[in-house]
Structure formats: structure tokens, C-alpha cells
Amino acid sequence: NVAEESEPIGWIVYNSHKSLVEQILINKDQTEKGLEAPILDALIEKESLVAAEVLRADENAYRHMLDYGFRPTRTYTSDAFDLAKLDLSTAVYLEKIVGKRPPKEYPQTETVIVEKVPPTRSHNDIKTAIMNILDLLGGLEAFVKTGQTVVIKPNVVADHGMKDGVYMGGVVTDLGLLKALVEILLPVAGKVIIAEGSSINRAETTKMFELYGYDTLVDLDPSKVSLVDLHQDELVKKTVPRGKRMLSRDIPVTFENADVIINVPVMKIHFAAIASLSVKNLQGALPPLEKYMSHYFGLWQNLVNIHHLVKPNLIIIDGLTAQEDFGPVNGVPKVMNLLIGGTNAVATDAVTMRIMGLDPALSPPVRIAHMQGMGPIEPEKIQVMGASIDEVRSPFKQPEINLEGGENLVVHAESACPGCRGYLHYVLFKLRRPDPRHPGKLLIDRPFEKRINLYLGPVTDAELNPDETNIFLGVCQQHRKDMGKHLPGCPPHTDVMMKGVFGLYPDVVLPQYADQTAEDKLEAMLEEVLEKETT
Known part of the structure; x- marks a missing residue:
């Protein structure tokens, strides 16, 4: 009942295990009042995406x-019925929750520790800072018992952090931080595993370990310390609670067998997620196909889902050298000399984002996690210990997202969320270079015979012209996929966008984002998954 009336005006048949609206029933004397929308509003306010x-x-x-x-x-067909599944646009949902609080008040106050590290950043400085965080959170014994297996999940996204053989900082988790953490754990833990699956150099995680010196961590105690490439790990299928966007995920068995999981991301800007911190870092906990499917079915919600399946006990955000501007790999190093620790990903990210001069409600994955009750972003629900936010706040430069098209290429993005906007910016940036066919022009200004239209976001004021070349991006434009070329995903994976847009330039070599052979294989594997779902 969504109106102030004594009698119910309608009902909604809702499968909470799959977060699925199966039917909306309106009283026959109310059918002319257009009540479907307010009924859905009431459900979404309670159930989120x-x-x-x-x-x-x-x-x-x-x-x-x-x-x-x-x-x-x-x-798909079920019980002889031909059915269509429709997902609520993430952009529509994010717009609906602007200024709103979660349907249920978060039941407790979370503690986040902000620890300043001396500029000298000696090994002892870093080790002392970690111990201070642990002490304020209840001591090492509150997290690790004798003989337990501890898995550390750092951020080793790509090889972009190296310049002339020297690590510049702000791209991957600091080696010195990991070394100090492992040394603290060794007297108690039975095993310490550093586990990662690189998101860009997917086939080369082991090489990334060597490139950044992580292999030296094993030397601390070869009988206890090991490195695991999560892309090569065995997998276990886990059911996603409430089935939002996906019903199950394949999770590396290393996490399933862990007694303790420590999430150690880097403090950095993300061109689409606004910030890449502890919520975002667990994308690296997935095998390649699962990473690919996260983008296809809805990256922001799937980041939240992962936290229900891989549950870190402790978070230590590496803010020694952070990254601003066009992060998470192409930004600018920013020395902060901070470690931020906590036990709740949302609260820890909220504090870190405020230190960065950012509103945590603007990060889609953090905001969705907050609305779904995973943790608080409200300052009154977070106890900050150690240094205060005001004491260490230093606004991070944010990337300038440029969606301006060219002479004959028009972008329609009036209502798009940060996801599609950020990823499309990255692709358009690659077009802002000389056109080999037309000296003096950029690729983005190539004089095509037909105008090119790129549509993203759920709503656009532009009238569709079927005689022009129309490309539709993401779930928000999926209802138009038969009217032109559709690039699937939420947001579409960078490789999908790159191939879709650069397909307009058959004479131009496709810019390399990741290993193309591996990406093509993942695309084929995804097609197999989708084919099974529809038969």
C-alpha cells in the first residue's frame, strides 16, 4: 500500500532471493492512476538495485x-513461458537515492584509524604505524590467532608504476608496507599468503610480483610465506546473497580457505569509480572471466557482492604515496605519508575519501554498499582515531572527464553515471591524435560520410536518426540495441568500448589496453555463459 488509503491499492510479487520483481498487481478500480511507478519507488527505497x-x-x-x-x-524460457529480464539502470538508481539515507539505520559505530608516518618512512616507521593501527583496533590478537592462515590482498593492478626501472609510487601497494605487515604476522600466523590477480596485466600477475619485488617477501620465511596468482587458483562457486545482478560467483579457493583476510589497497583516484580504495580493491580477488562478467552484469553492484563472499577482517589503506588525477594507473603520485586502518570497508573508504577532499556519496560502489547496509558513510557513525581528518586532509586533483565529440562524432551523455562517462573519456582520449588519412586533423574529427552518435545514460534528449551511425553504450541503452551497434556492460569494459569505437577506424591500429588474445578469449567465454542462460 503506497498511498494514504485504508485499502491496499496494489501488490508487488517480489522474489527477495533474486532481487526480482515478478509481477505488479493493481486493484482494478485503481488501474488508471499510474501507480506502478510509486509502487516501484517504495520497493527500490527498501531493496536498492x-x-x-x-x-x-x-x-x-x-x-x-x-x-x-x-x-x-x-x-529466456521458463516453464514454457518466454520471459525477459530487465535490470534497473544503475544511473537511474543513483539519481533516485541522491540525498537519501539507507532504509535501515546502520546499527553501530565503526572505528577508523588515521596514522601519520614520518616522512623518513623507514622500515621501523612503517612497522610502528601498522602496530599503532592494530593496537587501536584491539591488538593483533583480535585478528589473528596462533597458527591461522592469513591472506593479504594488495593492489597489483598493472606495470604502469615503473619508469626507467624505478617504481614511482601510487599504483601498487608499497613493498615496504607489505614487508612490515608480514613481519608483524609471522610470529603468530601459520601461513601468510600474498594473493592477487592483476586487472590489466591479467596473464602476468606472477611477473608483476617480480617486477615490484613482491617475490622477496617469500624470503622472510619460505616455510610460511607464499605468493598466489589468483588467476591460476582453483575456484569455488558461491551464492550471491539476494542475487543482485548475478546469482553466483566463482571465488578463488585461497580466500575460502583463509582464516583471516587483510585488504591492503592504495589510496588513489579512479576515473570512473571516483576513488579506488578497499571496496574497489576486491575486483582483483576474482579470476579473469569473473572480472569480465562484473563489467557485463554491473560492476558497481558486483563489487558490493564480492564483499559478501570474500570478507576482509582488516583493512589497511596504503596512503604512503597515493595517486591523484587520472588514476588508478595513469595518474600522478601524491605523497601523503598515511596509513588508514579499519574493519569496515565502507567506513574506511568514507574517511579516506574525505581526507582526499571527496564526498564518499559520489563514488558509485561506496554509495551502493552504503545504501545496502554494508557500512556507514555518515560522520556521526564513524569514530576516527589517531590523526583527525582535518589534520591530514589534502584535496586530490580529479581527472577532467572530456566527452566532447568531433566534427562528425557526437556524444549524447546527459544522464550517464560516472562509470560510462569515465570509460568513454579514456577511449575518446585515444582519438585525440593525428588522423593518418587526413593531415592536420585528429582522428576524432575525421569527416565520416554519416554522422556518428554515441549514446550513453538512460535518458537522452536527442532524436534518433536511423540514417546516421548510432552506437549505444551500456545497459542504459540496451533497449535500443537493435537500432544500431550496442556495446554491452555496466559500464562496458574498456576493451569492449575500445573495439566498438575504433571499429569506425579500420585503418587505425587498435590501442592496447590489455592482452588482446586474452580479452577475445574472455569475450567468447562470456558468450558461452550467456548462451547457457538463454537455453
Whole structure:
């Protein structure tokens, strides 16, 4: 009942295990009042991101869902019924929750420690800072018992941090920090495992370990310390609670067998997620296909889902040398000499973002995690110990997202969320270079015979011209996929966007984001997964 009336005006059939709207029923004397939208508003306020399932033949129900902001993502047959699944646009959801609090108040206050490290950053300085964090959170014994297996999840995203053989900082988790942490753990832990799966250099995680000197950590105690490439690990299938965007995920067995998990991300800007901190860092905990599927089915929600399956006991954010501007790999190092520790990812990220001069509510994964009750961002719900936020705050330079098109290439992005905007900026940047066919022009200004339109976001004021070349980006534009070229995902993976846009330039070599052979293989594997779902 969503109106101030004594009698129910309608009902919603909702499968909470799958976060799925199965049917909306309106009293026959209320059907002319357009009550579907307020009923959905009430559900979404309580349940956050949801999906809907409608009969493919029910054009009225399909249109209602489409008008609200749901988009068709899959079709399948169940019990002889032809069904369409529609996912609520993340951009629509983020707009609906602006200024709102979670439906349930977070039940407790979380503690976050902000520890300043002396500029000398000696090994002892870093080790002392870690011990101070642990002491304020209850001591090492509150996290690790004798003989337990501890898995440390650093951030080893790519090889971009090296320049002329020297690490510049701010890209991967600091080796000195990891060394100090391992030394603290060794007297108590039975095993210490440093586990990562690089998100860009996916086939070369082991090489990344060597490149950044992580292999030397094993020398601290070869009988106890090991490195694990999560892309080569055995997997265990885990059910996603409430089934948002995906019903299950394949998780590396290293995490399943861990007694303690320590999440050690880097303090940095992210061109699409706004900040890449502890919530974002667990994307690296997934094997390659799962990473790829996260983008396809909804990256921000899937980052939250991972935290329900891989549950860090402790977070230590590496703010020794952070990264600003166009992070997470192409930004500028920023010395902060900080370590930020906590036990709740959302609260720890909220404090860190405020130190960076950012509003935590602007980061899609942090905001969604907050609205789904994973942790607080409200200052009154977070006890900050050690240094105060004001004492160490230093605003980070944010990337300038430029979606300006070219002479014959137009971008329509009026309502897009930071995800598609950030990833498309990266692709358009690659077009702002000389056009080999037209001296004096940039690729983005190439004089195509037909105008190129790139559509992203759930709403656009532009009238669609079928005689032009139309490219539709992401779930928000999935309902238009038959009207031109569609690039799937939420947001579409960088490689998908790159191939889709650079397909307009067959004479130009495709810029390399990741290993193309590996990406093509993942794309084929995803197609197999989708084919199984629809048969």
C-alpha cells in the first residue's frame, strides 16, 4: 500500500532471493492512476538495485518497466513461458537515492584509524604505524590467532608504476608496507599468503610480483610465506546473497580457505569509480572471466557482492604515496605519508575519501554498499582515531572527464553515471591524435560520410536518426540495441568500448589496453555463459 488509503491499492510479487520483481498487481478500480511507478519507488527505497521479469508478450508491463528505468538484459524460457529480464539502470538508481539515507539505520559505530608516518618512512616507521593501527583496533590478537592462515590482498593492478626501472609510487601497494605487515604476522600466523590477480596485466600477475619485488617477501620465511596468482587458483562457486545482478560467483579457493583476510589497497583516484580504495580493491580477488562478467552484469553492484563472499577482517589503506588525477594507473603520485586502518570497508573508504577532499556519496560502489547496509558513510557513525581528518586532509586533483565529440562524432551523455562517462573519456582520449588519412586533423574529427552518435545514460534528449551511425553504450541503452551497434556492460569494459569505437577506424591500429588474445578469449567465454542462460 503506497498511498494514504485504508485499502491496499496494489501488490508487488517480489522474489527477495533474486532481487526480482515478478509481477505488479493493481486493484482494478485503481488501474488508471499510474501507480506502478510509486509502487516501484517504495520497493527500490527498501531493496536498492532490483531486476524485473516480464512475459515477452506483455507489451504493457514491458513498457511500464522501460519508462521507469529498467532495461532488458536477458531473455529466456521458463516453464514454457518466454520471459525477459530487465535490470534497473544503475544511473537511474543513483539519481533516485541522491540525498537519501539507507532504509535501515546502520546499527553501530565503526572505528577508523588515521596514522601519520614520518616522512623518513623507514622500515621501523612503517612497522610502528601498522602496530599503532592494530593496537587501536584491539591488538593483533583480535585478528589473528596462533597458527591461522592469513591472506593479504594488495593492489597489483598493472606495470604502469615503473619508469626507467624505478617504481614511482601510487599504483601498487608499497613493498615496504607489505614487508612490515608480514613481519608483524609471522610470529603468530601459520601461513601468510600474498594473493592477487592483476586487472590489466591479467596473464602476468606472477611477473608483476617480480617486477615490484613482491617475490622477496617469500624470503622472510619460505616455510610460511607464499605468493598466489589468483588467476591460476582453483575456484569455488558461491551464492550471491539476494542475487543482485548475478546469482553466483566463482571465488578463488585461497580466500575460502583463509582464516583471516587483510585488504591492503592504495589510496588513489579512479576515473570512473571516483576513488579506488578497499571496496574497489576486491575486483582483483576474482579470476579473469569473473572480472569480465562484473563489467557485463554491473560492476558497481558486483563489487558490493564480492564483499559478501570474500570478507576482509582488516583493512589497511596504503596512503604512503597515493595517486591523484587520472588514476588508478595513469595518474600522478601524491605523497601523503598515511596509513588508514579499519574493519569496515565502507567506513574506511568514507574517511579516506574525505581526507582526499571527496564526498564518499559520489563514488558509485561506496554509495551502493552504503545504501545496502554494508557500512556507514555518515560522520556521526564513524569514530576516527589517531590523526583527525582535518589534520591530514589534502584535496586530490580529479581527472577532467572530456566527452566532447568531433566534427562528425557526437556524444549524447546527459544522464550517464560516472562509470560510462569515465570509460568513454579514456577511449575518446585515444582519438585525440593525428588522423593518418587526413593531415592536420585528429582522428576524432575525421569527416565520416554519416554522422556518428554515441549514446550513453538512460535518458537522452536527442532524436534518433536511423540514417546516421548510432552506437549505444551500456545497459542504459540496451533497449535500443537493435537500432544500431550496442556495446554491452555496466559500464562496458574498456576493451569492449575500445573495439566498438575504433571499429569506425579500420585503418587505425587498435590501442592496447590489455592482452588482446586474452580479452577475445574472455569475450567468447562470456558468450558461452550467456548462451547457457538463454537455453
